[in-house]
Amino acid sequence: MSATTAARRPVRAPSVASPRRSATRFWANLVLIVIGLLFAAPLAWVVLASIDSAATYRVAWPTKPTLDNFTEVLTPELTLRPLLNSLVLSTGAAVVTVVVSVLAAYPLSRYRSRFNAPFLYSVLFASCLPITAIMVPVYSLFVQLRLINQPWAVALFLAASALPMALWMTKNFMDSVPVSLEEAAWVDGASAMRALFTIVVPLMRPALSVVFVFVFLQAWGNFFVPFVLLLTPDWQPAAVSIYAFFGQYGTIAYGRLAAYSLLYSIPVLGLYMIVTRGLGGTFALSGAVKG
Amino acid sequence: MLPAAGLLVVFLAGPIAWAVAGSLTDRALTGVSATKPEFIGLDNFARLFADPVLPLSILLTVVFVAGSAIIGQNVLGLLLAVLFRAGSRAVAGTVGAIVVTAWVLPEIVAAFVSYAFLSADGTLNAALSLVGVTGPNWLYSLPLLAIILANTWRGTAFSMMIYRAALDDVPPEVTESAMIDGAGTWQRLRFITLPMISGTIFTNLLLTTLQTLSVFTLIWVMTKGGPGDLSTTLPVLAYSEAFSFGDIGYGNAIAIVMLALGAIFSLAYVVSLRRRGGLT
Numbered sequence: 140m141s142a143t144t145a146a147r148r149p150v151r152a153p154s155v156a157s158p159r160r161s162a163t164r165f166w167a168n169l170v171l172i173v174i175g176l177l178f179a180a181p182l183a184w185v186v187l188a189s190i191d192s193a194a195t196y197r198v199a200w201p202t203k204p205t206l207d208n209f210t211e212v213l214t215p216e217l218t219l220r221p222l223l224n225s226l227v228l229s230t231g232a233a234v235v236t237v238v239v240s241v242l243a244a245y246p247l248s249r250y251r252s253r254f255n256a257p258f259l260y261s262v263l264f265a266s267c268l269p270i271t272a273i274m275v276p277v278y279s280l281f282v283q284l285r286l287i288n289q290p291w292a293v294a295l296f297l298a299a300s301a302l303p304m305a306l307w308m309t310k311n312f313m314d315s316v317p318v319s320l321e322e323a324a325w326v327d328g329a330s331a332m333r334a335l336f337t338i339v340v341p342l343m344r345p346a347l348s349v350v351f352v353f354v355f356l357q358a359w360g361n362f363f364v365p366f367v368l369l370l371t372p373d374w375q376p377a378a379v380s381i382y383a384f385f386g387q388y389g390t391i392a393y394g395r396l397a398a399y400s401l402l403y404s405i406p407v408l409g410l411y412m413i414v415t416r417g418l419g420g421t422f423a424l425s426g427a428v429k430g
Numbered sequence: 431m432l433p434a435a436g437l438l439v440v441f442l443a444g445p446i447a448w449a450v451a452g453s454l455t456d457r458a459l460t461g462v463s464a465t466k467p468e469f470i471g472l473d474n475f476a477r478l479f480a481d482p483v484l485p486l487s488i489l490l491t492v493v494f495v496a497g498s499a500i501i502g503q504n505v506l507g508l509l510l511a512v513l514f515r516a517g518s519r520a521v522a523g524t525v526g527a528i529v530v531t532a533w534v535l536p537e538i539v540a541a542f543v544s545y546a547f548l549s550a551d552g553t554l555n556a557a558l559s560l561v562g563v564t565g566p567n568w569l570y571s572l573p574l575l576a577i578i579l580a581n582t583w584r585g586t587a588f589s590m591m592i593y594r595a596a597l598d599d600v601p602p603e604v605t606e607s608a609m610i611d612g613a614g615t616w617q618r619l620r621f622i623t624l625p626m627i628s629g630t631i632f633t634n635l636l637l638t639t640l641q642t643l644s645v646f647t648l649i650w651v652m653t654k655g656g657p658g659d660l661s662t663t664l665p666v667l668a669y670s671e672a673f674s675f676g677d678i679g680y681g682n683a684i685a686i687v688m689l690a691l692g693a694i695f696s697l698a699y700v701v702s703l704r705r706r707g708g709l710t
Contacts, residue, residue: 163615167516174510175525178532178583180557181547185539188546196546197556243435260700265438267637267696269644271665272688275672275681276445299438360536362647367673378538382651385542393546400539411534 185397185404194394208398217384218377218402224290225376225403228365229358231294236301236354237347240309245335247306248313249321259310266303274367281368290374293365300364301354308353312346313339352414356407377403450686474683483659483667484687491643491663494578499642502582504635507589511597512619526590533587541651544580545569548652573653573661580648585641589634596630597623636699643692664688 180198188194189208191201212218247255277296278287286292316339324334340347362378369375375383381399388395478484510529514522532540547553548568555565568576600623608622624631646665649655655662655670662670664684672681 163516164518167513168518168521171510171513171517171521171525174506175521175528178525178586179528180553181543181583182528182531184546184553185543196549196552198553260704262438263703264693264696264700267640267692267699269640269665269688269692271644271646272668272685272692273445275668275678275685278672279678279682280445302438356534360538362536362538367669378536381542382538385651396542400542404535404539407536408531408534 185400188394188397189401191394194397196393208394209402212395212399212402217380218399221375221377221380222403224374225359225378228290228294228297228376229355231291232297232301232358233351233354235295235298236305237309237351239298240302240306240350241313241335241340241343241347243306244309244313245331245339247310249318249331259307262303262306266307270300271363274363278367286368288369288371288374290369293368293374294358296368297358297361297364298354301357305350305354308350309343309347312343312350316342349414352410356410359407446689450682474679475686478680478683478687483662484684486659487662487664487667490574490659490661493574494581494645494663495639495642497574497578498581498585499638500635502578503585503589503638503642504631506582506586507634508593508631510586510590511593512623514594515597516615529590530587532584535584537584537647538651540584541580541648544576544583544648545652548576548579569653570657573657577649577652577661580652581642581645584648585638588641589638592630592634592637593627596627600626632702633699636695636702640692640695640699643688643695664691 184196184198187198187201190204190206191199192203192205192207194201194208246252247259281287281292284292320338320342321334324338325331329337359376360378362382365376365379366382369379372380372383381396381403384399385396510525514526535543545552550567550569552568554568558565566572568579604626605618605622608618613621644665645663646669649661649663649666650669653661655666659667665688668681668684668688671684672678
């Protein structure tokens with residue numbers, strides 16, 4: 140990585156002296172700024188409207204910045220309970236997915252079997268199927284099994300729908316954990332399960348937290364699944380309750396809608412930043428093998 | 431491995447099998463057929479293929495995918511990735527962060543934000559009126575264009591990141607030697623860089639197509655498939671047939687059509703990955 144950037148540097152450097160290259164850079168910057176403004180304009184609305192007491196649908200500088208919108212939506216039944224439901228559903232789905240994909244990835248990564256390749260290909264195939272396509276049959280299946288309005292069943296479904304991708308990621312991460320560490324444990328008499336949970340899982344902690352956050356973010360942002368499967372407000376996550384709010388007040392209370400949207404989005408943005416910044420280069424696992 | 435297989439069978443294979451079975455019945459949300467659905471063979475499919483809304487919906491889905499995934503996200507994503515290399519670091523970083531934010535936001539918030547941006551008295555029309563143009567009511571008079579713009583806005587980050595990584599992998603020696611041979615920026619891009627990342631372009635086209643095929647929330651919040659059926663793509667059609675009109679069997683039949691479409695693209699992706707030896 141660093142070698143390639145170092146190699147590229149001398150090519151870029153003379154551009155200061157070359158008028159043609161600096162012209163290219165000027166035009167590139169200009170186009171980038173225009174695209175950036177176009178992408179930023181919709182985002183600016185949600186931020187500015189949330190602190191504007193007289194917000195409309197257009198971007199406007201708030202005349203009297205206020206936090207009233209936030210205090211008005213921060214009530215237990217409107218936001219706190221749905222956000223808590225989101226947290227419970229997403230955490231449940233993510234925990235199940237991580238545990239199940241570790242258990243499944245271990246044999247896939249460590250043992251050669253002729254079922255491995257077909258299994259992995261079908262998992263990959265499943266991870267690409269449009270989940271929205273199966274929501275109607277899932278609904279009627281849930282009705283038959285009396286699982287409608289059961290939060291644990293919805294969490295399990297969210298886990299299952301994220302599992303193909305999570306399994307794929309976990310397997311690839313696990314492949315990069317050196318097998319020699321486990322061989323040492325096996326020699327000392329540890330069983331495969333014991334080696335998995337005392338050697339591999341602790342080494343994979345950063346990788347597994349990436350998988351966890353990946354599933355969590357998907358479940359947190361998912362609107363369609365709980366919209367179809369959770370019909371009573373008791374267990375509805377924020378995605379569904381914010382939609383109900385939009386239906387009731389969306390055409391009047393722009394500011395409060397924006398404030399709710401922000402409250403609901405900030406955890407996602409925060410987690411995403413933590414994962415991309417903090418856990419970027421964590422694969423120093425091979426450093427555990429010495430000599 | 432057993433728990434994984436169990437979970438996948440119950441919650442993914444199960445519904446698919448259920449969809450096939452359900453599509454052959456007249457199951458409904460309410461009434462007699464809700465408790466005692468009858469086997470009606472391929473009637474749902476016969477009805478579906480005779481229904482004028484299906485060709486319209488497939489056409490709308492194809493235009494939506496072509497407009498927002500293939501043209502919008504891929505072209506804009508590749509353009510951004512190329513410009514990032516030419517532009518200065520600070521500008522590239524800021525613009526990249528803005529584009530990624532639109533992608534990380536929960537889908538329903540992205541839908542609200544697009545709704546606000548494109549509504550009759552929204553930001554876009556306000557900006558247009560500054561230059562003396564009276565913008566249309568995007569969500570009503572141009573619903574398909576509105577959802578294409580919104581999905582492009584939301585999804586470009588994915589393609590941008592994929593192409594940025596692919597461009598970083600193009601060895602600089604190759605473009606340098608082309609430069610020494612006198613190739614201009616455009617020629618280097620057209621004859622060196624694009625052919626070298628053609629595999630990535632193909633993969634990314636498949637992935638964005640699959641993601642776009644299943645977009646529901648964005649369309650549902652912005653237009654509800656309307657006005658009329660003018661933005662009813664297949665996921666919206668399946669939902670409204672099953673839940674607004676209460677015909678679960680018919681909704682299942684649409685789900686099968688959608689799954690078949692998705693399966694074709696998904697299979698193409700797996701086969702292409704396998705041919706390039708992508709697995710282990």
